[in-house]
Amino acid sequence: MTHTIVNPADESVVTTVAAASIDDADVAIARAAAAQRDWARLAPVDRARLLRRFADAVDGAVEELAAIEMRNSGHPITQARWEAGHVRDVLEYYSASPERLFGRQIPVAGGLDVTFQEPLGVVGVITPWNFPMTIAAWGFAPALAAGNAVVLKPAEWTPLTSMRLAELGLEAGLPDGLFQVIPGKGSVVGQRFVTNETVRKIVFTGSTEIGKQIMSGCADQVKRVTLELGGKSANIVFADSDLERAAATAPYGVFENAGQDCCARSRILVERSVYERFMELLEPAVAGVRVGDPADESTEMGPLVAAAHLDRVRSFVPDDSELAFRAAAPTGPGFWFPPTVLTPARDSRTAREEIFGPVVSVFPFDDEDDAVRFANASEYGLSGSIWTRDLSRGIRVARAIDSGNLSVNSHSSVRYSTPFGGFKQSGLGRELGPDAPLAFTETKNVFLAVDSPSVE
Ligand code: NAD
Numbered sequence: 001m002t003h004t005i006v007n008p009a010d011e012s013v014v015t016t017v018a019a020a021s022i023d024d025a026d027v028a029i030a031r032a033a034a035a036q037r038d039w040a041r042l043a044p045v046d047r048a049r050l051l052r053r054f055a056d057a058v059d060g061a062v063e064e065l066a067a068i069e070m071r072n073s074g075h076p077i078t079q080a081r082w083e084a085g086h087v088r089d090v091l092e093y094y095s096a097s098p099e100r101l102f103g104r105q106i107p108v109a110g111g112l113d114v115t116f117q118e119p120l121g122v123v124g125v126i127t128p129w130n131f132p133m134t135i136a137a138w139g140f141a142p143a144l145a146a147g148n149a150v151v152l153k154p155a156e157w158t159p160l161t162s163m164r165l166a167e168l169g170l171e172a173g174l175p176d177g178l179f180q181v182i183p184g185k186g187s188v189v190g191q192r193f194v195t196n197e198t199v200r201k202i203v204f205t206g207s208t209e210i211g212k213q214i215m216s217g218c219a220d221q222v223k224r225v226t227l228e229l230g231g232k233s234a235n236i237v238f239a240d241s242d243l244e245r246a247a248a249t250a251p252y253g254v255f256e257n258a259g260q261d262c263c264a265r266s267r268i269l270v271e272r273s274v275y276e277r278f279m280e281l282l283e284p285a286v287a288g289v290r291v292g293d294p295a296d297e298s299t300e301m302g303p304l305v306a307a308a309h310l311d312r313v314r315s316f317v318p319d320d321s322e323l324a325f326r327a328a329a330p331t332g333p334g335f336w337f338p339p340t341v342l343t344p345a346r347d348s349r350t351a352r353e354e355i356f357g358p359v360v361s362v363f364p365f366d367d368e369d370d371a372v373r374f375a376n377a378s379e380y381g382l383s384g385s386i387w388t389r390d391l392s393r394g395i396r397v398a399r400a401i402d403s404g405n406l407s408v409n410s411h412s413s414v415r416y417s418t419p420f421g422g423f424k425q426s427g428l429g430r431e432l433g434p435d436a437p438l439a440f441t442e443t444k445n446v447f448l449a450v451d452s453p454s455v456e
Contacts, residue, residue, distance in 0.1 A: 008074035020184035024247040025192040035177035036149035044098040051095035053172040074302040095144035117441035120200040121145030124193030129155035130260040139203040140438035159183040226429035231382030232377035235265035241387035247281030253411035259358040263413040313357030381423030
């Protein structure tokens with residue numbers, strides 16, 4: 001069986017990719033387990049060196065990876081270049097970890113007590129289609145650094161950059177079998193990662209619905225799991241904020257990657273006294289988003305990833321009843337949807353569900369309590385922004401919102417050196433940051449009895 005890979009910008013066929021079977025997955029997992037035994041025994045300094053070489057190989061392939069992602073996923077070339085550079089940075093950052101996975105020495109009576117951070121073995125990473133290579137790196141880089149092998153299943157629509165990354169790892173000198181990318185269906189290969197007992201942990205990024213299935217599947221073997229799931233984040237604009245800046249940046253907070261971003265600030269909450277003014281400022285900012293050919297260096301937003309996803313996004317805007325305004329977008333071929341601003345009721349479907357497209361809903365609020373209450377009135381809790389000149393309020397509101405990643409006077413959510421993950425149904429566990437390799441280890445405690453001359 002094969003998957004046909006389509007360029008979302010013009011619907012041309014890019015290539016076809018083999019879809020692995022359950023047996024293929026089992027063979028790959030067995031090879032990974034064999035490679036992992038040697039990898040874990042390698043001196044930490046040598047593992048660090050190989051990961052640095054892998055980072056260097058990615059550095060040399062940034063343009064190539066960006067071009068592949070642009071054709072496979074429709075990402076604007078400038079964005080795709082940033083993503084490839086981010087993969088290099090993540091690898092570089094975690095290449096320091098093999099020599100820094102410290103255990104502890106704990107004071108106890110009668111001997112020496114030490115802890116070791118032991119690798120888990122084989123880790124299964126299952127990725128979504130929205131940021132294929134960056135999310136892959138968040139899983140495989142810290143997992144490899146902690147002494148594990150990785151089998152990775154990319155999303156059916158977007159396997160190409162992950163497959164190239166596995167080749168670059170081999171070219172850099174990673175042992176054969178240590179990091180394998182196995183394209184195929186989620187219900188076949190992904191599901192096999194969950195049921196195969198050799199896989200000791202699943203790192204899943206994707207929808208909350210599939211995340212729940214994976215979590216219950218993992219329960220059978222008490223398999224470790226990290227989940228990065230959906231979001232419906234709030235962008236809260238207070239009357240005392242720099243309103244011009246808040247309005248000018250709001251499109252970036254939600255339309256980046258055509259809104260196919262788990263961190264998208266897809267609900268804008270504006271203090272009632274400045275609501276009208278904010279909408280006046282937002283309209284030209286949205287109209288200014290440059291939507292078009294991903295190969296054009298000035299393009300800011302490309303197409304949606306696939307025809308089926310375009311249909312789903314369209315279903316949220318069946319008519320213009322909630323429409324405030326929208327920007328221009330190409331008509332086709334390609335899976336285009338224009339940046340769209342809605343003003344729905346707080347309990348409407350568009351206000352509650354993750355759309356995962358370039359659609360944002362704007363709501364007025366009365367005061368700080370009202371803003372926090374509405375921001376938290378969601379099953380999700382992944383990110384969010386707060387715009388205010390009162391920094392005490394910025395921190396106070398950030399502390400009150402049930403989300404994993406908040407930013408004050410910014411829409412930034414992701415840095416490789418800081419932890420990332422969700423509250424509530426946005427996920428379980430954290431990726432990135434200094435502690436990520438620990439999530440790919442078990443803590444082992446060893447007690448060594450020490451003869452003491454005073455005990456006779
Ligand atoms: P999805 O859940 O449909 O698929 C994600 C991956 O899981 C794919 O590789 C798919 O093949 C695989 N899969 C599907 N069924 C499976 C099964 N039964 N067993 C094992 N694997 C299976 O998600 P998607 O549509 O690819 O991605 C969009 C979703 O991802 C959105 O909800 C978005 O918010 C979320 N997301 C979250 C984060 C985060 O860090 N929190 C980041 C990016 C995307």
